[in-house]
Amino acid sequence: MTVGSLITDVRLTPILIADAPLLNVGGVHQPYTPRLIVEVETDSGIVGLGETYGDSVYLSRAAELARALIGMPSGAFNAIRSLGDRASSELLADIPIAGGLRGALTTDKVRLSVLSAFEVAAMDAYGRELGLPVHALLGGKVRDRVDYSGYLFYKWAEHPVADAPADAWGAALDPDSVVRQARKFFALGGFRSFKLKGGVFAPDAECAAIEALAAAFPDHPLRLDPNGGWSAATALRVAERLRGTVEYLEDPTTGLDDLAELHRRTGIPLATNMVVTSVAEIAPAFARDAVQVVLSDHHFWGGLLATRDLAAVCRAHGKGVSMHSNTHLGISLAAMTQVAATIPDLDYACDTHYPWQAEDVITAPFEFDGGAIEVTDTPGLGIELDRDAVARLHERWRRLPALRERDDVAAMRAADPGYRPIRGPKF
């Protein structure tokens, strides 16, 4: 063994997980969201776990790339990272909603999202084999706890369809109910900062919600993220109103020049998960100082080494770095926590949807304490797969072919048959 036992099997299990009716700029979450569970087995009998997007485009690419993974050593992360990198960057969808508000979707982003789960699974396996936590494979942790923000959403009380999962969070459609949701978050996990997903209601209403949060939680850093749903003029108006109230605005608008001017005029830091989502997008955005904080997502940047690389690029440009999250389970939360623990200048609490997920595929789901997750030293990711849960959620995936693609627009049409997502600024 030089860099880990050889990978002998890659098991890909698509699942559907219950999701709440969370609203965003382009629609609403469906009752169920697809995820892909990856198990990498080595010739020493060790199994490592990974997780990524589960829409069909990811499933087919994963099936293809899994063949190339067989026979590779589990510790060959650099080699795993370049699997299939001769692929084109064909545009698959140019509506940001597709694939879950992550910028335009390209074949290469799909590849990287698949490889992220392969790399994480390989790291989990390699760490288990060596008796080392994943952070030790990334140069070691520099902190013992990773802070997460409480991720607030406007939401309906329930899905507008039959047989949908229920949740205990209630509706949140105005400032008061957003504050109520924040209080529940705080009681649940002691979150010390809050992010509100915006772009749903008129900007003034969302500003009012942020101001209500600021009044209720005066010591909590706050963020508002309309997913690029505002025009440059609206973004400027919001920035002027919320300057001093939010620690940053996330993707207030989408034009690089507009973002740069917004920052220049207001001084408000701008974070992004939509305009810098791939290596090629870094240089133009940084050259204009269009963003000040990049929210990495190890899924679509291509894994944990890629996340560290992004942090290095941000450091070289004096940019802040933190982490984005889309609907995900405990495998990915473990991976996010392990890599975040190794990045010294991760100065903002990471985002995570995790508290919204009532289901998980690990035997001991995470709990937040003081808004943070403890960085485990248990070998690998420090988690175990709940195979019964995987089987059950996979069975649901088999049973519900109509929900195998995440489609926030379709979900919205269940309530509003004439609903059409808006191209360009919504407000």
Place this chain on the structure above:
Amino acid sequence: MTVGSLITDVRLTPILIADAPLLNVGGVHQPYTPRLIVEVETDSGIVGLGETYGDSVYLSRAAELARALIGMPSGAFNAIRSLGDRASSELLADIPIAGGLRGALTTDKVRLSVLSAFEVAAMDAYGRELGLPVHALLGGKVRDRVDYSGYLFYKWAEHPVADAPADAWGAALDPDSVVRQARKFFALGGFRSFKLKGGVFAPDAECAAIEALAAAFPDHPLRLDPNGGWSAATALRVAERLRGTVEYLEDPTTGLDDLAELHRRTGIPLATNMVVTSVAEIAPAFARDAVQVVLSDHHFWGGLLATRDLAAVCRAHGKGVSMHSNTHLGISLAAMTQVAATIPDLDYACDTHYPWQAEDVITAPFEFDGGAIEVTDTPGLGIELDRDAVARLHERWRRLPALRERDDVAAMRAADPGYRPIRGPKF
């Protein structure tokens, strides 16, 4: 053990190693060059090796920082990397010659140079403990051999002082003797590209040497490096003459705007080891497209993880990356080879002074084959310390206090008492 056994001892041994009378823009190498050998011992009795600059400013900083290293786990590379990072960046010397042609020397560069040896020694120890090569601690190798260029120098036949070490290379002061030196290099190690250290003679003479090399080795990529010794006008003239003959010019001149214009006008790629030598220098140089290839040096960027970070920044900007070298021994060559093996887009052969070093502190000095070093899978760096050699070279250091600082100017004055280095362009 979570991230390696604890470091219980750090041994710092300054040595003087024989060096040849190699000429550069600011002087000539002294008969002996100081290096610092670092041994990190852990509570499991394992010893890891590192090597860095050995001038007194490095020795005192190393003695200071070594105290902070005691008690840390050998695998805590991220934490080691930030030791002492509250230090100021006071300018220690603004003549590039100081510290060996590595840009202006600051307190922070000294700190990083010391930490690079600590990190490498810790990686060697951690790798030995885990039974893994260092590349496996960096995500695994993506190649089995690392290419180096044959590093040619103008030189005298011998040092102009008594009791100096002799070398078998002879003088090289004109195109014919440079070609002769290249043939020796090729016979010695099969080097498949050559770099000539320039800035010594008039640019036309150095162009003639490059053209003679091109005639003798038509399939070998060539480089010329005057260490910033040319004015912008001279650099433009040389670039126009050597366009198509060299794969790049290294530090032809030092102004970022001049470099940018030179590249814009000639299209010739420009490499640097002088204008991008620290994180703060990256953004301004890249914003102007002043350089196209950055030559990393793990010593002064702060280690192997820092080298990978630099490669990531270069990748994000479409810049090439390769490796710089200053006078060094086998410990550093092993470290360079291990990290270079993990960087997929390391597209240029690395530089190394190594063939010029007749002495070494490892039991089995490296040999080049086809211009390359094989990437070992032996645990750690795959080398063993020759303690007798260390003792002998340390004894020399004790005996020769006047040579404990590398000073190419002082060495030149031995031949030319009135010699003064030129501030600003030499040609």
